[in-house]
Amino acid sequence: MRKRIRIPVLYILIGMAMTSCMKDDFLERLPESDLSEPTFFKNEADLKLYVNRFYTVLPVAHPANDDNRSDNHVPSNINTFLGGTYVVPVASGGEDWNWENIRAVNYFLQRYQRAEESDEIKARYAAEAKFFRALFYWNMVKKYGDIPWLSKDLDETSEELYDTKLPHKQVMDSVLADLNFSVDHLPLAGGAARGRLHRDAAAALKSRICLWEGTYRKYHGLGDEAGFLREAAEASELVMNSGNYDIYSTGNPEKDYYELFIQEELEGNPETIMAKRYIQDELMHNVTRQLGESGTGFSKSFVRSFLCTDGLPASLSPLYQEDDSIQAEIADRDPRFKQLIATPGFVFQVGTDGTPDVIGLPRIGTSVTTTGYQIIKGRSPDIAQWNANRSTLDRFIFRYAEVLLNYAEAKAELGEADQLVLDNTINKIRQRVDMPPMVMGQLRKDPESPFPDLPVLIDEIRRERRIELAAEGMRFDDLQRWKAGELINDPESILGMKLHPDVKAQYDPGQISGIVLDENGYIRVYPGVNHREWDDKMYLYPIPTQELTLNPALEPQNPGW
Template structure:
């Protein structure tokens, strides 16, 4: 008898987006599978699942997500965080195409039971679809909050088409449930680089931390169970002994080298990576970073601690910023491995000639802030060929799991010194920084002015997260979940380095003053959807 993964219990009443119109309900899934000759063997399930893998990360763009935050400042201001975004009439992340991947996952879950073969192999691919459905729904949760949770492949006469949205709690709990089911059937390792049990747990630690803190800082209730689930998922990964923090003992280079590695197959930090192959699948990240049209903000640059483990406002080691090079003296070594300085080659030719760039550079095509992104950037001429890079990129990195673990427990008032030593302090050890103590030992007058006050320990864990995960696309989600949008009103979050010509910080968007509005924690529902289904209500303040 075959043993299959059970479907989600009927404790969640499912609804679908009102914007799914008749032509969407009638169309064949994008894979254009003929049910008469498909769904026969496990390899069919594998082929179907393959379509979702490119959605996990785009090497060319993932780092640009931090342009929508206080970390990076694009040459043209981001219209959303600057309050210029208006309610779209259609589309806006709610179009039928935006729901197609979730529909395709549900289509799989309806069809796969006809497949004959090894039950374990079948269950592995079913678990992959559970993972992807959770992954796609997490995107919807972050963007819209309440969304319809769908299990069925709806038809044009389905009553659920006219139902209201499900609450974010139902959606988040369902995502966590699906990831648990996925983790229960996925393999511990995958020679092919497919989703594993630990990738599912890493995603669960991320999702539950997001939702736990989102609930906590808005008094929505039930935040403790989400934070506990985040910590438990992270600990499961940590306890496997399969992963670790990459280090060779070179505190001045290891962090930088991690992100320009030619191969991550045996890197202990790689929970999951996306690999590339010459002339088969390549990307353009390195070339794009040579002209990124963005740069780190002054506020971000000031967030790095000094080598004594103290912030620049209280450390005697800080040399000030009268000269650009002074800022980097005696600072956390990750600063020099993340932000470009003139002693690092900007280009190494095929003949071995090294070329350098004067700093601070204020160039809208390359770096408008003076703080140029060097993380992920290789100066080798061959790596700068247009669209020819095959360097792998992380999908899930062990360091994030460690940070999730420490933060979740700190938010639960359960973060001990032992917790810090097995998480945050491993990251600090890689770069030779002093340990973080549960009793921080100082008050930083430059700690962010959070809307909801936090402890010194949480302040420092958040700082560690900001520094370690810089340019990895996490920052705006962190601002959302902490209810910290007011941070974007700080003029240093949209200022650059000190300009030697004026002795003032570089003003990036002259004449503009950023004012945060709480509606920006969520995107609006397109207006046509509200017309088509009166039971759908617009997100607050839109």
């Protein structure tokens, strides 16, 4: 359905003046010719115009490559970070030690009170700004750990330019304060202008960040995790109790999950907390096309994690038919298998003449996928969506299923998960695909679990998260917070489907001549390489060396770099 309501593209072109040293990152400043303080920040229009600039960086999932830095995907080129070839940057810039957005938020927060508007209106835009500051600081903490906390914009004379780093926990306490302000002062979902932040979106971000921080503190031994886990649960409950959301379902368990991610219009979808809307000739994207030529694929490690339709892991279920063929591998498995991965019968594309391109054998030996497990989440068969940079399929920023998963995990980590918690979270998600409910007293520990020492409940909640949020860019954050980076060393994290001789014989020899198999017949994506190597230093990135030289107070460098 063509969208009829046009929304503004949220851009504001505010130039940033740059100099040439460490001060660049703290001091990218608004030039006086573009924005004059005596005449700006005078009314709501000014506040909105300024804050609009941050909307372009809302976290939108990119299923073609967002999980390439994890054990879920196997890109054709080894990720430099996971492959151990990442080089400590010399200069900052781009994604490295970049403070531009944080300074821009602080600039606003020191001036927005000048507007001749009610306190309620001013607080609303301050809440938007603090939402983004929390997001920006969280991303910096995830990447670098201990960092400075700057709560005002600085100039070249500011002593704070040479501040030392603050402990991770102290920074995240300030992040939580910003999140709480946003939740308290943003309008309810029904009272927000179309496309703007609202209370439930802030609570969804708080749910995500607080779960990350609480589990990071627990599994990295920082302590004081219970408070953040409690905040994650309460933020999730706020969204759940609003009555505004539900799991999308039309009653078709074989298609509903797949079709959720190929919708032209997510506004009004019950699972949408916030989405990025795309409109023909106004704002479009290229994700659908990239999914057809992504040069990546799901890993064997990921595929093994699908339960069988009796609710048991493949290692325990009598229904599992092994993996000598894709038909055997998908038999009696979680229906999301066929809605995430291109399997026989999947309509890859419908031509302009209405002729469908239907998958027979899994695609291998091409740029479509590396492993035979081709990613189809977000891949529409509509040929119009495949045209380069012309896709108008909406994409989620926050969706309800994630909030339910966050709540289940937080409650389990707090030791407070009971059957009611599971019924209100995991089992609602499973109902969409007609999978058996998770029942507390019937859980059995998977002997092939990647987390052998975890309680079975937390283990199975993590499995559900891995499947439901696949290709949404959260897997590396999960491995990081669980201190589970060593899963990158799993040999199956770089393997694809099994090419049994009977299956291999069905392919044209020229198509598979360059494919390398391991000793068990599985596609090996990186010939000559044992596997990607995890080192615990990789839980953090290194600070650019120039920054350490210009500000010795930032020493020491992150461990191991």
